Amino acid sequence: MTEVDVFISNYTLVDPEIFQLWVEGHSASEAVAILNEKGLGAETGAPLELIASDVLDHYRTYSLLEKLLSSPNKLQEQLAFQIDPQTRLLLIEKYYEFDDEVIRELLGKKLSSKNRKDLDEVAEKTGKPLKSCRRQFDNVKRVFKVVEEMPGSIIENIKNLFYLPDELAKKYACIVFLACIRFETSKKKLQYLSFNSWKKCCEAIMEQWTYKITGKSCPEYYDTEMDKEFLLELRELKVLLDREKDHNLVCVSLKPKLLQKNFIDLDTNFRLYTRTILTLATALHRARDMKNLFVDLALILEYFKQGNWTVHDFELFLITYGQCALEIDVIRTDATLKSSWEKFMRVITKCLLVMYI
Numbered sequence: 001m002t003e004v005d006v007f008i009s010n011y012t013l014v015d016p017e018i019f020q021l022w023v024e025g026h027s028a029s030e031a032v033a034i035l036n037e038k039g040l041g042a043e044t045g046a047p048l049e050l051i052a053s054d055v056l057d058h059y060r061t062y063s064l065l066e067k068l069l070s071s072p073n074k075l076q077e078q079l080a081f082q083i084d085p086q087t088r089l090l091l092i093e094k095y096y097e098f099d100d101e102v103i104r105e106l107l108g109k110k111l112s113s114k115n116r117k118d119l120d121e122v123a124e125k126t127g128k129p130l131k132s133c134r135r136q137f138d139n140v141k142r143v144f145k146v147v148e149e150m151p152g153s154i155i156e157n158i159k160n161l162f163y164l165p166d167e168l169a170k171k172y173a174c175i176v177f178l179a180c181i182r183f184e185t186s187k188k189k190l191q192y193l194s195f196n197s198w199k200k201c202c203e204a205i206m207e208q209w210t211y212k213i214t215g216k217s218c219p220e221y222y223d224t225e226m227d228k229e230f231l232l233e234l235r236e237l238k239v240l241l242d243r244e245k246d247h248n249l250v251c252v253s254l255k256p257k258l259l260q261k262n263f264i265d266l267d268t269n270f271r272l273y274t275r276t277i278l279t280l281a282t283a284l285h286r287a288r289d290m291k292n293l294f295v296d297l298a299l300i301l302e303y304f305k306q307g308n309w310t311v312h313d314f315e316l317f318l319i320t321y322g323q324c325a326l327e328i329d330v331i332r333t334d335a336t337l338k339s340s341w342e343k344f345m346r347v348i349t350k351c352l353l354v355m356y357i
């Protein structure tokens with residue numbers, strides 16, 4: 001008598017390539033065509049019908065998994081699908097990844113049912129499948145709703161609740177931050193900015209202007225909340241508006257460093273440039289002015305672009321302008337105002353250089 005050992009397993013197989021096609025919003029038939037074009041049939045010797053059957057099996061599994069992926073905690077705890085920890089994390093990461101160009105189109109828009117219905121325009125403009133655009137919209141909305149009012153580090157909250165890797169969590173943190181502060185992002189003069197540009201600017205603001213790095217981090221504070229004391233302190237910079245002669249230190253310092261045409265422009269328009277920057281600083285404590293921060297920064301940029309400044313000379317101006325102000329008595333002798341000025345200039349220097357394309 002022959003003895004046969006039978007082992008039954010419901011281990012869930014995940015094909016990373018097919019899963020990626022599913023996440024990207026391709027239909028099963030499109031996925032088969034893409035795999036066939038890549039030479040899967042020729043490589044494996046499998047007929048097209050077998051490839052199609054395999055893809056359909058995977059697609060059915062992924063559709064069942066999607067409810068769990070929308071709540072990563074459930075995926076970690078469920079017992080219906082036997083998936084090893086490494087594969088679980090891969091599934092979550094791939095499902096929550098997004099296309100920068102799609103997210104750029106969503107910035108500044110309410111995460112409402114109406115806007116979800118209008119994603120056809122986003123799909124057409126970005127060339128991404130509508131199904132993928134909807135997944136990305138739903139993921140952003142889900143993350144935002146969960147973490148927007150949670151105290152503590154927004155990045156750590158996203159990592160802990162959604163099991164996302166560090167870099168992806170940082171991207172979501174910037175999206176949430178933009179939505180919480182309600183920055184204006186959709187004006188025509190800001191359309192050229194990519195999502196990556198917004199991310200760099202937001203990271204600078206979050207590091208310098210929120211409660212995160214100010215030594216006031218405790219449960220009742222949020223790093224999606226601006227440091228109100230700092231913003232109110234910036235109002236004191238109005239004293240520099242009456243000390244513009246002192247600010248001519250900038251011109252003296254930059255004369256041997258700038259291209260002649262740029263120096264002439266600075267010498268001619270210094271009063272306009274410094275007033276625009278200082279007016280921006282002294283108004284940021286008002287929510288409407290903070291909302292329009294990037295619109296105002298774009299206005300500053302227009303002045304320098306009209307003067308055909310090089311990026312190198314523009315950076316020299318911003319650095320020197322920030323440093324020379326520290327030599328003026330009213331700032332040099334006031335430690336709080338000095339700190340506020342440095343924090344202000346670090347952020348707008350970073351943002352202006354990112355935006356100066």
